[in-house]
Amino acid sequence: MRIYDLPMERLKSTDFHIHTSYSDGRNTVYEYCQRALENGLEAIAFTEHVRRNLTYDFSELRKDVFKAREMYKDLNIYIGCEAKVLDLSGSLDIPNSLIGKLDFITAVFHSFRYHGKEDYLTALRSMICDPHVDVWGHPTLYASRMGFALDRDEITEIVELCIENAILLERNIKYGLPDCEFISIALETGARFIIGSDSHSIEQLPTRERIESEWELLQRYK
Numbered sequence: 001m002r003i004y005d006l007p008m009e010r011l012k013s014t015d016f017h018i019h020t021s022y023s024d025g026r027n028t029v030y031e032y033c034q035r036a037l038e039n040g041l042e043a044i045a046f047t048e049h050v051r052r053n054l055t056y057d058f059s060e061l062r063k064d065v066f067k068a069r070e071m072y073k074d075l076n077i078y079i080g081c082e083a084k085v086l087d088l089s090g091s092l093d094i095p096n097s098l099i100g101k102l103d104f105i106t107a108v109f110h111s112f113r114y115h116g117k118e119d120y121l122t123a124l125r126s127m128i129c130d131p132h133v134d135v136w137g138h139p140t141l142y143a144s145r146m147g148f149a150l151d152r153d154e155i156t157e158i159v160e161l162c163i164e165n166a167i168l169l170e171r172n173i174k175y176g177l178p179d180c181e182f183i184s185i186a187l188e189t190g191a192r193f194i195i196g197s198d199s200h201s202i203e204q205l206p207t208r209e210r211i212e213s214e215w216e217l218l219q220r221y222k
């Protein structure tokens with residue numbers, strides 16, 4: 001089942017964006033699971049940074065997740081990844097061997113080597129139409145870093161494409177993105193959101209109340 005089809009109740013009690021010590025995070029899968037239970041979360045998702053040439057052994061991370069599922073029966077544990085878009089055709093920086101082995105793929109823009117809004121929109125459309133992608137992570141972060149904004153029509157077009165392709169939009173707690181205008185257009189258009197903390201340590205892992213307050217915030221912008 002694609003995470004797009006998870007029931008709303010599950011979406012509302014899950015943190016969908018976590019980094020562990022396999023990449024630039026500070027804690028282990030087990031430490032996060034323990035903290036997630038203490039924080040009252042129903043589910044968490046590990047979304048480690050990936051590259052075509054991985055700097056760590058992804059199969060070790062998978063093993064940790066499988067073991068954690070045995071240890072923490074009251075917690076639903078998903079394994080995804082955060083892969084960046086590389087070019088205008090939306091190619092992802094991810095090893096082919098991982099595709100199909102994850103619960104979901106979050107695609108993002110980090111150090112995208114093209115410039116300007118038109119290139120960004122072209123790459124974004126390609127990424128959204130990639131059937132392997134499930135989530136657009138920290139939407140518009142790249143645009144705001146590059147100093148341009150999407151107008152109402154552009155946001156509407158992109159959001160419609162996300163809906164057509166069953167792409168979830170992430171409300172990213174770390175960056176506070178996307179902004180209220182984007183959220184309001186997206187919800188009006190009928191897009192679906194998930195919440196991602198982008199935690200790099202257990203101290204950053206949100207409580208259930210924090211996740212719920214993010215949902216309330218989304219509703220306020222509707």
Ligand SMILES: [Zn+2]
Pocket residue numbers: 082108110137138
């Ligand atoms: Zn990121």
Ligand SMILES: [Zn+2]
Pocket residue numbers: 017019082198
């Ligand atoms: Zn991240």
